[in-house]
Amino acid sequence: MTMIRSSKDLIAEAGKAVPAMLPGDALTLHGCGDTQFVDLRVNREMERTGVIPGAFSCPRGLLEFWIDPDNPYHKPVFAEDRLFIFYCDNGWRSALAARTAAEMGLERVFFLQGGFDAWISQGGFASPYNW
Secondary structure, X not given: OOXXXXXXXXXXXXXXXXXXXXXXXXXXXXXXXXXEEEEOOOXXXXXXHOEOOOOEEOOHHHHHHHHOOOOOOOOHHHHOXXXXXXXXXXXXXXXXXXXXXXXXXXXXXXXXXXXXXXXXXXXXXXXOOOO
């Protein structure tokens, strides 16, 4: 198999298409009424490390279906006028997801640079994940 574009290429392209948000800047927006953190990780990851308090859990594989208002799986949170900050463990999945969300029509979309790991290392806090 010959790779036309690698995963690194796709992540780099996504990072040019949508803005990254530094963890320190995200910390200042946490708790603001018009900001919604979106956790793209799977349950196992969230159980292991916790979550950003107030984050909406949206597994990466369901994102397109949950954003689309014409899809029966649509989640109303994505129809709200909010600033969306997508995150995963290290920022790779969230860069791809933020690009997809922007291409689908969400207007204020960012991905958390360095992901949850950077959030914690920069003084961010986590709460336990409860099903």
